[in-house]
Amino acid sequence: MTTTTTRPTTDHPVLDAKALWQKDKDHFIHPFTDFSVFHQEGCDLITDSEGIHVQDAKGNRFIDGIAGLWCVNVGHGRAxxxxxxxxxxxxxxxxxxxxxxxxxxxxxxxxxxxxxxxxxxxxxxxxxxxxxxxxxxxxxxxxxxxxxxxxxxxxxxxxxxxxxxxxxxxxxxxxxxxxxxxxxxxxxxxxxxxxxxxxxxxxxxxxxxxxxxxxxxxxxxxxxxxxxxxxxxxxxxxxxxxxxxxxxxxxxxxxxxxxxxxxxxxxxxxxxxxxxxxxxxxxxxxxxxxxxxxxxxxxxxxxxxxxxxxxxxxxxxxxxxxxxxxxxxxxxxxxxxxxxxxxxxxxxxxxxxxxxERICENVREVGPYLEERLKTLSHHATVGDVRGSHFMMCLENVADKATKALLPVEARVGDRVAFEAQKRGLIIRPVGHLNIVSPPLVWSRDTVDRVVAILDEALGAATESLKEDGYL
Structure with a gap:
């Protein structure tokens, strides 16, 4: 991942990423804060967005896989x-x-x-x-x-x-x-x-x-x-x-x-x-x-x-x-x-x-393709279920597919998958042992293919780290 501290364009003020991170950590009580990591790690600050992408204060660019939080249906930066x-x-x-x-x-x-x-x-x-x-x-x-x-x-x-x-x-x-x-x-x-x-x-x-x-x-x-x-x-x-x-x-x-x-x-x-x-x-x-x-x-x-x-x-x-x-x-x-x-x-x-822009029609056309492509991730050892409909999808991670037993909470499997995805340029949402994909409704089939490729790598990397740490 890049560590640039400025946005590559000049239409917005240059941000001091380190100072912003400190202010946020010192003063902002975030909803659903995990204080076991927040006091040390703080938060990633998202500062810019356009279309299906968002960018953090360090200049890293990501595909938005959660539409902000189920929200940004028409995409970012709509002037x-x-x-x-x-x-x-x-x-x-x-x-x-x-x-x-x-x-x-x-x-x-x-x-x-x-x-x-x-x-x-x-x-x-x-x-x-x-x-x-x-x-x-x-x-x-x-x-x-x-x-x-x-x-x-x-x-x-x-x-x-x-x-x-x-x-x-x-x-x-x-x-x-x-x-x-x-x-x-x-x-x-x-x-x-x-x-x-x-x-x-x-x-x-x-x-x-x-x-x-x-x-x-x-x-x-x-x-x-x-x-x-x-x-x-x-x-x-x-x-x-x-x-x-x-x-x-x-x-x-x-x-x-x-x-x-x-x-x-x-x-x-x-x-x-x-x-x-x-x-x-x-x-x-x-x-x-x-x-x-x-x-x-x-x-x-x-x-x-x-x-x-x-x-x-x-x-x-x-x-x-x-x-x-x-x-x-x-x-x-x-x-x-x-x-x-x-x-x-x-x-x-x-x-x-x-x-x-006939966005509902786009969801009805691309949504089933997203469902179909995400189901291909079931080959991973931890993916017990891929479910949802259209642009509202979830991966349920398990320790054993046959029994559907869950991994221990301390394994933080959802967080591991989300972290590996973010390293590769995709933000998805971890909720305990789940990973949720709820993107802007303007995704295309090409975007779906890119996302599934990233998730394939992320799930593989997360599985390896779970093995290394003795959870699998």
Missing amino acids: EIGQAMADQATRMAYFSTFNNLSNAPAAELAAKLAELAPAHLNHVFYSCGGSAANDATIRLVHYYFNRLGKPEKKRILSRNNAYHGTTYLAASLTGIESNNWDFDTLDHLVTHLSEANCYRRPEGMSEAEYCDHLVKEFEETIAEIGADNIAAFIAEPIMGAGGVLVAPEGYHQRMQAVCRANDILFIADEVVTGFGRLGHFFASEAVFDTRPDIINCAKGLSSGYAPLGATLISDELYEVLGTPQRKGGVLSTGFTYSGHPVSCAAALKNIEIIER
Whole structure:
């Protein structure tokens, strides 16, 4: 790897990589920081980006294999998005959307989202990201049932290994155990069901039988808690940070049917799957043939160019939410930055690019090729499973393919693979024993081939280091 300290072009100021690294290490508390290495190693600072590439403060250039963090769907450095944001910021950067005030980008974007979403989702509640969207959604759901005279309907059903965010309530919805080590959660509000993990389903059980098993667990949980006490079930169409878990065929439809039969709202968390990652603006109806009562989105909504989240609400729910609860009453929830005009302007231009450049079509064409090529990596001794769909993929690393036993945590297998890939010019995401590939949606087949070649080398090198250290 090169050790240059300046960017090869002159259109940005020269950066002092060492000073930046020190400032970052001394003052920035990073989300999901691994303090066992951070105090010594600090972080790699990414300073520049263009298209499918990013560059660090030392001048090293990488293929972005994670789209920033599931976000940068249209690719980096889109000048027209930056210009749209600048134009809006200089015209009017911010004004409140409280108390019967609004702004043009927020109104335009709400109408556009209603056009893109399933036909019954015509109303938009804005937030500042995915965690806030999920958090706000549950507050609105509770309010909805209070308004219907059903104040006992409070419990939310989520799933083990689900990821719905890190605000207090969203973290409680999240079912990844390690995310909440030593943090408090609202256990009285949330019950977690089994995740839909086809790779680790009970031995001898077919996928169809596994689907039956999961639906039965859902029905039994409802019977135990009481449908009158349950407000909603929340699920990602494909589980993201919890391991890119694709449920068995028909799972989401059947879970929705159980919800309908028990007066339980069905919430789709499309923070990751929305805006093209599976080849459609929204995956719930187009891919999984479901009609959620609520869809939450963020990330790809603005391609990460500005913080923005949205909760898309059905006409049926809005009929209740949009009725004054009493004389002088208002819908007294929201955020200072709800419908922020600069963020909404970024989202509008982002959606325009996705439509104009037929990016969803690119995902539907290149995505299956990415799946096919990544599966060729199964020849490596540690690759137990290659799963996912389109531009949302995962490699699960194991110690033994036959038993699916995992390597010890201290082997840090995901980190090893990611480190070897980064040495070769590719950033992928390690999550424990997993490696996630979730690229910008503008990858081509040629890019896929380059990425798979790098991963092939990286997995080989990681396997050798695991052998040297006595883990294999």
